Amino acid sequence: MPEAKSGPAPNSRPQKQSAIIVFLTFLQLGLTSFGGPVAHLGYFREAFVERRRWIDERSYADLVALCQFLPGPASSQVGIGIGLSKAGLPGAFAAWLGFTLPSALALIIFGYGILEFQETIPTGVLHGLKVVAVAVVAQAVWGMARTLCPDTPRVTLAVIAAVAVISSPTPLMQVAVIAIGGIAGLIFLQSSSHNDNSSLGIETSRSVAILAIALFFALLVGLPLIAATIPSQGLSLFDSFYRSGSLVFGGGHVVLPLLQSEVVPSGWMSNDAFLAGYGAAQAVPGPLFTFSAYLGTVAGPNPNGWLGGLICLAAIFLPSFFLVVGALPYWDALRQLGPVQRALTGVNAVVVGLLLAALYNPVWTSGILSPADFALGICAFTLLVFWKIPSWLIVILTAAGGWGLQLLA
Secondary structure, three states: OOOOOOOOOOOOOOOOOOHHHHHHHHHHHHHHOOOOHHHHHHHHHHHHHHHOOOOOHHHHHHHHHHHHHOOOOHHHHHHHHHHHHHHHHHHHHHHHHHHHHHHHHHHHHHHOOOOOHHHHOOHHHHHHHHHHHHHHHHHHHHHHHHHHOOOHHHHHHHHHHHHHHHHOOOHHHHHHHHHHHHHHHHHHOOOOOOOOOOOOOOOOOHHHHHHHHHHHHHHHHHHHHHHHHOOOHHHHHHHHHHHHHHHOOOOHHHHHHHHHHHHOOOOOOOHHHHHHHHHHHOOOOOOHHHHHHHHHHHOOOOOOHHHHHHHHHHHHHHHHHHHHHHHHHHHHHHOOOHHHHHHHHHHHHHHHHHHHHHHHHHHHHHHOOOHHHHHHHHHHHHHHHOOOOOHHHHHHHHHHHHHHHHHHO
16 A cells, blocks of 8 residues: 655645634643653644644645744744644634643642642653653654655755754754755755645735734834833733743743843742742643743732733743744745745755754653663654554653653662
C-alpha cells in the first residue's frame, strides 16, 4: 500500500474549522504538551501535520521558520498561526486560549498557595515527562528530515546548522543560521516545493495586518510613557510584561532573566518567590510564558491575585498576536514566489538542524540520565512513530514509567 502524503493536497485550499474545534484541539495539547517549546513544536507537528492534516509539512516548516524570527514564544506563535489559518481571528484566539489555559490556571492556583506541584508530584513522574519530550522531538526530527532534507546538500546544511547551534546555543545564533540557510538556498539549492506548496489559508486583510503591526509598535513605545505619567500598578504591570513579550528572542527560558529584572528589583516580589514559581512552571504542560500568570498573582501591591495574573498573562502574549496577525498575510503570499521558495528550501533544512540541536540540548541532556531512561525513551518513540499511539497517551504511559523506575530505584 503506498504511503499517504502528509498535509493537504498540493495547491489545495485548506479546509476551514470552527473556532470551537480549534479551541478543543489546542486544549487537549495544552493539557498534555510537556517538555518546553521545542517539544511543543513536535506535538504540533504530530497533531496537525501527521494526524489531522490541517497543514502540510513544508507549510508547517515555513511557519516555524517565521516564528523563529519573531520575538516572543515561538511555539505559541505557531499555534496562533495555525488557528488563524483554520478559523481566522477567532481561531487564533481559540488556539492560544486552549493551549495556554491549563498551565495558566494551574500557576495561578499555585500562586495562591493552594497547590504545591513540586511537593505533591513524585520526581519520577516529572522525569518521565522529560523523557517523553525526547521521544516527541525525535519523532519531529525523523519526520521533518525525511521531507525537508531528502538529498545530500540539505542534509549537510542541517548538520552544519545543528553543529553551529550546539557550539553556541544563543537566540542570535539561531537567527543567524536561519538567515544563512536562506541565503544558501537562494544561491545553491533548487526549490522542490514550487508546485506543491499549499496556501496557509490566511484570509486576514492587509489593512488588519497593518493595523496589528502599528498597534504593536504604538504600545511598545507608548506604554512606558503612559506608565511614567499615570501612577497605576496595573498599568505598570501591563507595561513591564508587554515589553518582556516584545523584546525577547528565543522564548521559553530566555525570558526568565528579563522577567526577573522587572519584578524582583522593583520590590513586587522576593527572589525566592520568583524561583518557587519557576520551579512550579516546570511541572505543568503548555507554554513557559504562562509563568507570567503566577508572577501577576503573587506580585504586590494590588492588583494581584487572579486579576494580576490575567493582566500579566494578557500583556506578555499580546505582542505575539500583533506580530503573527501582522506578518502571516504577507508571509503566505511571499512564500509562493520562486526566489523565496528557494530560500525557504535552505531555511527548512536549517530548521531541521535547529530541532536536531535542541533534541540534544536541552531535551536529551535533561531527560536521558541513565540506561533505564534511554530504554524508556526508545519505547515511547516506538509507540509514537511505529504504533501510532496518540501523543497524550504516550505522555501518561511515560510519566507512569518514570514513576515506576523511581520506585524500583
